Amino acid sequence: MIKNIEKSNENVAINDKEIAVLREHFPACFKSDGSFDIERFKETLKDKVDVVHEGYELKFLGKSYAKLLASLDTTTVITPNEEHNSQPENENSENIYISGDNLDGLKHLLKSYAKSVKCIYIDPPYNTGSDGFVYKDNFNFTAEELQDKLSVDENQANRILELTQKGSASHSAWLMFMYSRLQLAKDLLKDDGVIFISIDDNEQANLKLLCDDIFGEESFVATIPWRKRTAKSDVSFGVSQDYESIVCYAKKNFIASMKGGSRKYYETDDLINRPWRIHDMTTQRNADERPNSNFTIVNPKNGDEYPVNPNAVWRVTTETIKDYIKENRIVYPGDYDFLNISKPVLRYFKDDDEKKAGEMFGFLPVSTNLPKEIGMSQDGTKDIAKLFETKVFNYPKPISLLKYLIKMATNHEDECIVVDFFSGSGSSSQAVIELNSEVDNLAKRKFISIQLPESLDKKNVSQKTAFEFLESNNLPTTLDYIGIERIKRAAKKIKEETKAEIDYGFKHFILNEPNPNTLDKCETFDKVNLIGDGSILEDFGVDTVLTTWLNYDGYGLTTKATELDLNGYKAYYHQKHLYLIHTDFTQDAVMDLFEKYDTIPHFNPENIVLFGYSFYEWSVTEMLEMNLKILNDTEKNLKINIEVRY
Structure with missing residues (x-):
């Protein structure tokens, strides 16, 4: 599968996604040679949209590169933490914690959770010069490759490479870092979804323009000021920066509820x-x-x-x-x-009925003037100190603030997902659990958190306490394990205090790049050899292959495949897909498989997927296809697709 992705990535252009959307919805605007007829496109829209010739856009060094990164598929695989996931509180949980780069994490999520997320909250690096932000990625493009892929000159290509390879904390580097991630995040949101982004003055103006560019100006809801501290004597001279901003953008249906639209008050002759x-009556x-x-x-x-x-x-x-x-x-x-x-x-109505309806539907009026009980940075520090009995994280956002934002955007009775892909200490995950505990068995919110497993430095004063805590508890000394431990401790505390019957667990997954030796084996694997290479499967692990594939095929990260015995060969089955991963697939297994197709009424996977390295392809596919011809002539009249993944 990694080889397939790498081959596909070679042909990716930065506007492939946009062109695909245009081709799907406006096929008449494409000429026979594949070129796009902009004049015909304007003609198609003229009665519906005012086409303007003036305007502005956000431009920065690396914007086209950021678009390219968003378009490339990830070559990481998803490894489940089986020891953690098999524990009773986690076994059936639908909450998710991902350790890995959030760019890769978002790409994986889009395969199963596109247009499924109700609320995103993120607290990204602010690029203050002291917050440790430096742009870095693991893509190894040459200047010539960038010139070709981005249609830029040699000078621009080298400047972009300088940003990516040497590391930079410039405004362009920060925008490049955020652009690709927000581009992917937009595609996760439901039509009534909303995103909140915490930021300070250093990049707030740039973030607003960036979000206008990605989400569209019409999707802007509000910039909410949040007081993080009191001024008093915080600075010896100059101006004390006491406020941060929470920038809010939303998809169309949420805009209606936040800015008027269907929530506007009407006064009519009959009333x-x-x-x-008014409120939608469907659920x-x-x-x-x-x-x-x-x-x-x-x-x-x-x-x-x-x-x-x-x-x-x-x-x-x-x-x-x-x-x-x-x-x-x-x-x-x-x-x-x-x-x-x-x-x-x-x-x-605008009386007691409105309050009742607001509580029922989650649409009580909100304001950019946050309540005083929201708290400040010191309250966020107290929140985590209560759980760890020591200061393991510097100034996380207070739980009360995150609960307020999540409650603003979600209804506890609706199945909804809250995503945080800069999870940090895990504050947003704790906020979701607390909100769920307040409504007990009515709670439907689930969280997905992503955090880079950034190594902590014992010599760094701000990281020393966290490092020592993890080390003393025999945990990996990486930032994600602070978040993991916080969620566990918070869940235990909330359960003891509330006794609420809710989901207190979470599934843990790690994103891994295949090691160089495995990639070398994949590269030299001979498809027409008479035996498969079982060592490649051992390198990846069956659980990793199966988890990655289930998510890739749209079944999500918490889905469990059913084990299927094919005359001693273990296969995996879920809905429309049958996965053949292990080696030693025999003719007897083939016969048993097609007997199940023929005799079990509801057994009808439409796709048979093979882990190519476990098979000598021509022989296995020949066996399968030969039996498929026989099966297709039966009363079931099946249409089965065979796919080999590398």
Whole structure:
């Protein structure tokens, strides 16, 4: 699989993703030679969009390079921490902690969690000159390769390489570092998703322009000031920097709730002096989970019918909707010409009903003026000190602040994912667990945290305590293990205090680059040899291959594949995929496999995936394809794809 990715990366261009979107939605704007007709594109949009010829954009050294990095697939593999993951509190957990570079982590997440994340919170390096930020990556491009891939001249290519190879803390280096990560983060967000980014004045203006460029100006919600400390005598002269900013951007549906839109108060002739708002009546529950919400709503005024979506049924039930109809709480399409709705919505009012609806739906009004109880940096330090009984991390964000932001963006009753890909000490993970404990068995929030396993330095004054703590507890002396230990301790404390029945565990995964010896074996592997190379599988590990593939095929990181015995050969099966990873796949195993296809009613994996290094390809695929021809003539009429991955 690594070889396949490396080969694919060689042909990646920085705008491949954008071109693919245009080709999918505007095929008529592409000529027969594959070129894009911009004039036809403008003509297509002219009645819907004002096409302007003036404007501005953020430009910085390395922007095209950052786009390239976002486009390249990761060559890392996902290794599960089996000892940790098999513990009772973690075995069935849907929370995730990833140790690895967040650029690689985001690329892995996009394979299974694209458009699935409700809230992202990150506290990236501020590039203050004293926070340790220096740009670095492990890509080894030559100046000639960059000239070709980025369409830049030799001077620009060398300047970019200087940033990446020698390390830099310039504004351009910081923007290059953040651009690729935010570009990927955008694709994780749901249509009603939101991202919060903590920052100080050093890069706040650049971050705003960067997010305008990535998310679009229309996606900007607010810049929220957060007071991190009191001024008093913090500085001997000059101006005390007492505030940081939290920049907030969101996808379209969240914008409506934050900036007006569907949350605007309406006062209409049929409800004079009673301002009201509307709310979507669908939920993410399916018909099996909420059978009494699986029905067709009929408009009593004209008989129009609105069937339910079985995968997103109504929030109301067949009984509760009767009361809402009597109270004139249901608004139908066409009732008011200023409402652009295609299905019935629920009306609620600016009085006690609004408070009740806000608590139910998670849409209480919010302000950029944060409450005093949010706390400051010193409170974040106290939060972690309570768990470790020592200062192992400098000034993490207070839990109260993160809970406020997450609660602003999410509804505890909806299945939602909160992602933090600069996890640091694990504050956001603790915030999610605390929020869940407050609503007990109604809690649906899950967290995914990513942290680079940065080695701590005992000689560094700010890292000394953390290093000694990890060393004394026989833990790896890397920053991610501070976060891991914090989540464990916080979960234990919250469970003891609240007794809430929630998910207190998390699955742990490590992102690894294959070692050079393994890559050499992969490079010299002979596909037409008469035997597979079992040592390559040993180098990767079966669990690593299976976990990486399950995520790659869209099943996520917490999915467990079913082991399948094929006449003594162990295969792995989940939904549409059957994975053949081990060596020693025999003709008897083939016969047993196709007997299962033929005789087990619901056994029907459409894809058979082979770990190429475990097989002599031509013989195994020939055996499989020969039996497939026989199977395709049966009543099942199966269409099975065979894929070999290297």
